[in-house]
Amino acid sequence: MSTFQDYEGITPAWCPGCGNFAILKALKETLVGLGIEPHGITIVSGIGQAAKLPHYMRCNTFNGLHGRTLPVATGMRLANHTMPVIAVAGDGDCYGEGGNHLLHAVRRNVNVKLFVHDNQVYGLTKGQASPTTMEGVVTKTQPFGSLSEPLNPLALAVALDCSLVARGFAGDTDLLKELMKEAIEHRGFALLDILQPCVTFNKVNTYRWYSERVYRIGDDHDPFDRTEAFRRALEWGERIPTGIIYRNTRPTLEERIPVIKDAPLIDRPFSVDRVEGELQGFY
Amino acid sequence: MSTFQDYEGITPAWCPGCGNFAILKALKETLVGLGIEPHGITIVSGIGQAAKLPHYMRCNTFNGLHGRTLPVATGMRLANHTMPVIAVAGDGDCYGEGGNHLLHAVRRNVNVKLFVHDNQVYGLTKGQASPTTMEGVVTKTQPFGSLSEPLNPLALAVALDCSLVARGFAGDTDLLKELMKEAIEHRGFALLDILQPCVTFNKVNTYRWYSERVYRIGDDHDPFDRTEAFRRALEWGERIPTGIIYRNTRPTLEERIPVIKDAPLIDRPFSVDRVEGELQGFY
């Protein structure tokens, strides 16, 4: 059993009031609640404000490159699928630089949980538009406002038949913890997009802006219905759904690879004797 | 006015019977039909069998890197939006290596036409699984069969609110030409995914396999209805829809950039005098 203190990390360098604090706390509490110990979980992150998260707790950590979270996480799971792996990323990190990896991690259905701190802005690099920035938002590098349609990560994930698709909000930590728990316990790839106010650079999507719009998805929604899920995923603007949008029961990548059926690769002993026979094939 | 002969290129190095021949012919005929002349159009391609296409016709061509077709095409359009630009790519090229660019080209709604020769296999590199390879297909690098859910490019494009989304088939060149024409005349980004039998490496999705399944979408389908389009895009297996799946009337990237409103960048004269005033700001 672990405690909240076990997960104590170095002091966060985030801005006071940043939505990341609530996410960090929710994550620690979720892990404690699940009885997971720090050495029994690995967090992979990239570069950005969100990506600093694993330093602010204590657990196995691979803080890699901007955008490359998911391939690292995939390699880990294939080497050791007994280790739960959470990928923590920013919206730029994951939907911008790392967009391609998202598509293919979802397709693989590798059993990784992706938590995206979606603040709709590039935080660490000081406020440029991210893929989820709303149209028209002016920044120093978008002098005419962001001209692209914002990426809808949930609709994208549903289109890719992602095995679990959900949205949380840093201002609703009860739901957030539930969703984190769901994701971690889910068998398969999970995308949890978390609305995270960036108090310094995002002056549009503030705590208030989000609070006025988010609502929890009710029981009437059937997350197994893909077209319904798509319709729900498209909702944005006046009302923003939070909760589980979509789910399915696809087999995971790890389950499908016969090589690792019995034991993870890391537990497979090696000696030259076992492979020596291969020389014969060259004669 | 141009003729078919104007578009004569070097001799194709494709395998006899390859679906690419029909696509090439359809494209030439479409361009002739539209009265476009070879110097009045630019094709951008990457690397793969599909990507060789522009060599087999005659027009402005930038045959770049594997997967990087769309950024090149985007740069071209921003520099000169009076030049129509077609991006020709393979399924590996565009949905694998280049997946991230697809997401963002669609978001930008840059006025580029993307024609994907979707043979559901890596042709040029000899038969590995591509992102659209069906589950279970065994290859030399997928000894346990392809384990990922195939990417559904149409559903993806609808989720991204792509401005025109269509599917053609190399075996139905009448429809194919219509779709090419629609795409070229459309104002905005168009994704035309073309089912293309690879007679050498794809022994599953043969001419016959496709012919038995494809059908033309009827008038009952409203391509402006996004959820309906999504539902239609999910259809695959026994029946495969061809035709226009989805469309909308989003403004293009080029229309939104005030800088190029009056004239394309290439026609904007430069002299130091015009910018000399900027020095003042540093005093």
Place this chain on the structure above:
Amino acid sequence: MDYTIRIGGEAGQGLQTIGGVLARVFSRSSFHVFTHQDYMSRIRGGHNFYQIRFSDREVSCPREHIDILVALDLNTIDIHRGALREGGVIIYDAASVGRVFDSPEFVDIPFEAIAADAGGDRIMANTVAVGAVLGMLGMDLGILEGIIMERFKKKGSEVTGRNMASARAGHEYALKVCDACDFSVPRPGKGPFMLMNGNDAVGLGALMSGCRFYAAYPMTPSTGIMIFLASRAAEHGIVVEQAEDEIAAINMALGASFAGVRAMTGSSGGGFALMVEGLSLAAMTETPLVAAEVQRPGPATGLPTRTEQSDLLFVLHAGHGEFARVVLAPGTPEQAFYLTNKAFDLAEKYQIPVLILSDQYLADSEWTLSGLDTGRLRNHDYRLRGGALEGLAGYRRHLLTGDGISPMAVPGKSVHVVVTDSDEHDEEGHMIEDSETRMKMMQKRLLKKLPMIRLEIRPPLLYGSDRPEVVITGWGSTYGVMKELVDMLSRDHAIAMLHFSEIYPFPSTEGFDYLGVLESARLTVCVENNATGQFARLMKAETGYGFDAHINRYDGRPFTLEGLAGELREYVSRL
């Protein structure tokens, strides 16, 4: 007179505002100014500082000793107190840092209270600080008032007025409390000067070279170039596109360049790493490209907001296959401006990629310049368009010519088609596989062009003694500190600096026999802001020459004059 002001505090406290305004006041007052920044990779909190050195003589590097420390928090006092020279002053707001210091060097100026009195808010406390510093220096407020007028024009007269009042109140307060201050600021002659940092200089150089397209992905410390160009986009007709990643950025730039405009991209080491394949594509397709690489300490994410010169050999060899490229490494904002223009000229003339190698230190340092001479810019349009194209009977994009340079047509501007290919290709641009065409194309692209390009490269700059016993050699951003070091030591030694700003193709010794200079010196030292001495290695590979000694710094910080002098003296003393 040579004063250094350091403003320290947390990220988000407005150091850059205070520092930026002060620096501008000095440059407009016709002082020579050098500023640099030391900041952490975070948005709020932590510890940053902004340092301004100003003088009536040229200054080009930071000094270690501070004359005035503006401490916005307690931490700043702890960290920087030791660097205060005797007689220096620390100004702080005891109420807001939460402690009172008694030592005589401390001057408590209640920035916030004064601002409040003047009708301002917390932000205006920074204006109070600026006024106070000027007061301590005995400088008047005229220039500052002008700056406030410009800055707040858009915000209306009320805001302007309150800022004016804050500045005046701070000024008065300082005059009052600091009559012990012994600063004497003479009125210098020439000026006013321009004040410019390395990133803006590259951006301005691009703008003044007719750059029409800039695609990039944000990355510290290169983002400033993109921001500069974006801020001028509307007025001067530039498209600045934020790409989804660096791979897209370089490929967009190539698409734009192929289509017919001058195009550029930029990043820092990690982002540039993603452009490497595209660089090779630029070369193969002979598409002109300018790319800025603003270095920061690696490997990987490294120290994102700090400085290092550790990507020289990487940039020099980046890209698979063999091709011609140019690498330029400016040492000052002025060089950055002119070399950016040279980059565009060479890229288009030879249809090659040209790299501008900068670093965080240069990017974020402001220098004063007496002016920029636009008459020195080379802005020739090498592309075929309109008339030039119409006359052509046939057109082949990769025509084999005597000098290896093929006519470069703008697609759509004639009946000809323009074809290029990342595969090896023939003159028309179509893919080939035969041995003969391959060789001809390699000769064209690489073996013919490179010697011609080399003729365009200027020799290194020799500064100081022209028959030196001691030569310190460096490249890029160490220019300023080396130059001042030479000034400092030249009374006692025949010393010179050899500075390389045009690095590849490596300058020939024909015009200037710099190897002779090195060989006849008694001590040659290569100074580099990296761990392995990359330039020294390049020198060895190119000329066989090996330096006597090496001074390297690789902690992410720039050299300081005192630090470098100390290290050099150790070698000199052994002579």
Place this chain on the structure above:
Amino acid sequence: MDYTIRIGGEAGQGLQTIGGVLARVFSRSSFHVFTHQDYMSRIRGGHNFYQIRFSDREVSCPREHIDILVALDLNTIDIHRGALREGGVIIYDAASVGRVFDSPEFVDIPFEAIAADAGGDRIMANTVAVGAVLGMLGMDLGILEGIIMERFKKKGSEVTGRNMASARAGHEYALKVCDACDFSVPRPGKGPFMLMNGNDAVGLGALMSGCRFYAAYPMTPSTGIMIFLASRAAEHGIVVEQAEDEIAAINMALGASFAGVRAMTGSSGGGFALMVEGLSLAAMTETPLVAAEVQRPGPATGLPTRTEQSDLLFVLHAGHGEFARVVLAPGTPEQAFYLTNKAFDLAEKYQIPVLILSDQYLADSEWTLSGLDTGRLRNHDYRLRGGALEGLAGYRRHLLTGDGISPMAVPGKSVHVVVTDSDEHDEEGHMIEDSETRMKMMQKRLLKKLPMIRLEIRPPLLYGSDRPEVVITGWGSTYGVMKELVDMLSRDHAIAMLHFSEIYPFPSTEGFDYLGVLESARLTVCVENNATGQFARLMKAETGYGFDAHINRYDGRPFTLEGLAGELREYVSRL
């Protein structure tokens, strides 16, 4: 006896099958065999050839003159006729190439008709051809029959039988029509030999080094490594993951390595270009990584199916920032096997990236080997797991130790957490920005490790005269041709080859003073399959030594013995 057989035709006609089977017959017959391939970047049509040289003495490169040309189409006859040595034979199927040739060197063997008679189809015409070649050589069919049995076992006895019949019919036919053939094939002594190409050798080396994870994106000519490992995945417990791109590939490998297994990736130049940022990440996080770079001619897409040694300096400097790496460049499949094992050992021992630099020529060339000694393999597990971990009181992934090597724990195998970071970090793996920690970490990762690693690097191989007047120097895949050249010229000259297969850290001269050898020679020539002489440049940078002359080939083709001999003789004759 030293014969060369060239099989030419279109892509898709089965050249590889014919060539592969013949080569195997020879190696099992205890001949020394060398094969190489020349193919276009297309799947059907065009012109390809497969060449086999076999002899009773060692052979290690292709020759220009052919003894038997197997022409599957007319094109082959046109292109290769001129290379036939006097007395050589061209066998072809007049009916299927559609023309009859009268010259005495032509032997018409109706492959297709014979196959049809034997109850086979078009594919079996290839078996007829194999039988016919053996017949012409006067070799019997026993070994071929064995091979047919193995290959077609799965397809059942009927298919096997028809292939047998086809082979026999071809054999008989050749014996009948070719009594003028003057080939004499003795029965050699030792053997049978293994037959292996460079890609398989790397794959086998990885397999025998306990590689558990291989992630890659297909790219000619590196794909063979992935295919080899995938074909052994099920049996030996390897996960081979085809990534969505090369960036993913290297990052997956790093994830797997961090998690606790030996991991590898591979690509060719353009794909490797995309891995450059990841390489820097491997170094910063001290995650062991082996990466194969199988070169092909660049820049950009270049000549995708041809060969070149043009990525040496790229690979050596790839990645931003400064870090330790190892570059190994095998010259033969045997070296590829052992060096791959060394790569895994060094990568894990020093927690660094190790690069194996191969090329298309080596990748696709088959050599005979008398055997591989698994006793020479180093397979130490340097990771902490189980018992070793339990005892630890505390654990810090990047602990500063005397030699810079920190204990590397497998996450999850103890109560300790394993933390690493692409930012500069402290011993625990958490991001830092201070100067002192930065320096310690740079010293640890780079300055301490590199000299230690250098001690592991073996000196170049000197072959031939031990007091040579003429020294030809090369690296990687030119090994074979240089070696035979030495053999060829050593009667007339005191000649030797200096071959580098362990390239970086550059071998020291302590154990073997190879610089002395070069300096005392009258002529030193650096032989490279590239345009600019990259190794020569490296040599200059590392040692200051400059070669007297350079022989470079950059048309995408490998050196041939005759070609290289001709070029060298020009220099030698001037001595």
